[in-house]
Amino acid sequence: MKTAATFLALCFLGYSYILSVSCVEDVYEYLWEKNKDLADQILNLDFLRQMESGSLQAERYVNFTIQDIGYVLEVTKMLKSMSTKVSRPDDIREFMKGRFSSYKSFGESMLRGYLFKAEPPIQQTPAMRNYLSSYRKLMLEEPIYFAVGLLPCVRLWVWLANNLNIPPTNAYFTWKVDNMGGHPEKHYKALLNKYLNTADKVAKANAVFREQMQNEHDFFSTS
């Protein structure tokens, strides 16, 4: 018992101060919990609270949607490049290929949904330019960090959709329904937990995750 208690105490200290990796059993959850403060801030931004109350100006939502389409199209291009560039390990290559094909069909369905015949040229806002340039920097790192960089958006939007109280009579109900059912853990959890296996890697992943979460924040706060 004494040994277990001592271990737990050390583990707690390690977890809080030095990221002792032996204690971070689930890096996937750890990254989310460590950055939950930003998710909470985002949930409370006026853009999302006005979606919830149904008072968000329609033109603001249109601008946001156009930027979102631009985001999906650009990230798809980066995933295309990552999926040809990464040849091993097999599971990371398959992850990139799978995400590329999923983003590609999502982007195509968005374009079809708004009757675009081809990719529209979209002027990115400064916040979106910054977000995409963070992604481009990640393309130069070990591929696992590009996977980490994709996750904040994926996990955040599911969480926002589930945490905003938007009834079926609200104009933004379809946004909620389209986003509430995602299961990011299916694609990310095992991969991140496998490869982020040292304290240094966890710390670096946390820095990447936080930067991308901040980029999400800036996208919503300027929309």
Ligand SMILES: *[C@@H]1O[C@H](CO)[C@@H](O)[C@H](O)[C@H]1NC(C)=O
């Ligand atoms: C939409 O974006 C354009 C370009 O940034 C801006 O001029 C316009 O004011 C925005 N509309 C709204 C309602 O925010």
